Amino acid sequence: GENVEQHPSTLSVQEGDSAVIKCTYSDSASNYFPWYKQELGKGPQLIIDIRSNVGEKKDQRIAVTLNKTAKHFSLHITETQPEDSAVYFCAASSGSARQLTFGSGTQLTVLP
Amino acid sequence: SAVISQKPSRDICQRGTSLTIQCQVDSQVTMMFWYRQQPGQSLTLIATANQGSEATYESGFVIDKFPISRPNLTFSTLTVSNMSPEDSSIYLCSVQPQGSREQFFGPGTRLTVL
Numbered sequence: 689g690e691n692v693e694q695h696p697s698t699l700s701v702q703e704g705d706s707a708v709i710k711c712t713y714s715d716s717a718s719n720y721f722p723w724y725k726q727e728l729g730k731g732p733q734l735i736i737d738i739r740s741n742v743g744e745k746k747d748q749r750i751a752v753t754l755n756k757t758a759k760h761f762s763l764h765i766t767e768t769q770p771e772d773s774a775v776y777f778c779a780a781s782s783g784s785a786r787q788l789t790f791g792s793g794t795q796l797t798v799l800p
Numbered sequence: 801s802a803v804i805s806q807k808p809s810r811d812i813c814q815r816g817t818s819l820t821i822q823c824q825v826d827s828q829v830t831m832m833f834w835y836r837q838q839p840g841q842s843l844t845l846i847a848t849a850n851q852g853s854e855a856t857y858e859s860g861f862v863i864d865k866f867p868i869s870r871p872n873l874t875f876s877t878l879t880v881s882n883m884s885p886e887d888s889s890i891y892l893c894s895v896q897p898q899g900s901r902e903q904f905f906g907p908g909t910r911l912t913v914l
Contacts, residue, residue: 720901731892731905732843734801739901777842786831786896787858788903790843 690715692780694791701768702799709794711778712760718780721761722788723752726775736763768798802827802895804906812912813883820879821909823893828873831896833903834866838889846891849876883913 691714701707713721719740724732738745738752738761745752749768754761765772775795779788803826813819823832832849846866847855855868870876880887890908897904 722901722903724905731804731907734902734904737902781901786901786903787833787845787848788843789845792842 690718690780690782690789692778692789692791694778694794696794697792698795698797700797700799703768703770705768707763707765707768707772707796707798709763709776709778709796710760711762711780711791712758713780713789714759715780715782716759717782720781721752721754722779723750723763724777724779726777726793728774732777765796768796770798770800772796773798801902802829802897802904804893804895804904806891806893806906806909808909809907810910810912812914815884815913817883818879818881819883819911820877821891821893823876823878823906825874825895827897829895830873830898831903832870832876833894833896834868834876834878835892835894835905836889837892837908843892846878849878849893880911883911885913887911888913 694711722737725735726732749766751764775793777793778791781788805824807822834846835843837843845858846861847857849868849870851870867879892908894903894905
């Protein structure tokens with residue numbers, strides 16, 4: 689089955705700086721890669737996703753890049769703000785299995 | 801997206817008892833899933849709730865412990881049976897609208913077993 693590894697487990701940045709979270713996956717059949725933000729006491733919120741036919745996708749301050757050859761994808765947050773502080777999860781799924789396999793999560797802290 | 805509600809939002813239960821968690825979505829969806837998130841951990845899929853048929857369970861999860869119902873395309877329940885303190889977790893339902901790869905999560909049910 690699919691295995692998703694996520695790094696780092698914790699990340700602290702100064703407000704205004706950029707943050708990068710990286711994930712690798714094992715199943716070459718995986719073709720959908722969402723990112724979720726989970727604030728304390730809440731369910732995960734989908735913030736951006738990318739499909740395997742695209743190398744990069746951007747939405748305002750958030751961008752995701754995908755390298756299919758190396759089987760890794762990354763989340764980039766620019767101009768970080770204190771409200772970006774949360775746990776971020778990457779995930780992967782293949783076309784044949786709609787289930788998501790999640791990474792272990794990254795606790796992002798944006799210091800004012 | 802879809803608006804998803806879960807009941808209860810939290811509960812404290814005694815070991816040996818059972819708790820049924822409800823998940824309601826505001827529109828008909830093809831796929832509904834149940835996940836478990838142990839304290840400080842990632843999300844683990846328990847099962848896929850199939851409308852009109854038995855749920856599909858992931859390795860390590862069995863129907864006797866986590867019976868699931870899905871009577872229609874907007875509602876599902878997960879029961880945590882014969883609970884032990886190890887069952888203390890957040891239980892999350894998620895939905896995947898028809899024709900979409902996106903999956904949306906409910907707010908979760910925070911369960912503490914004493």
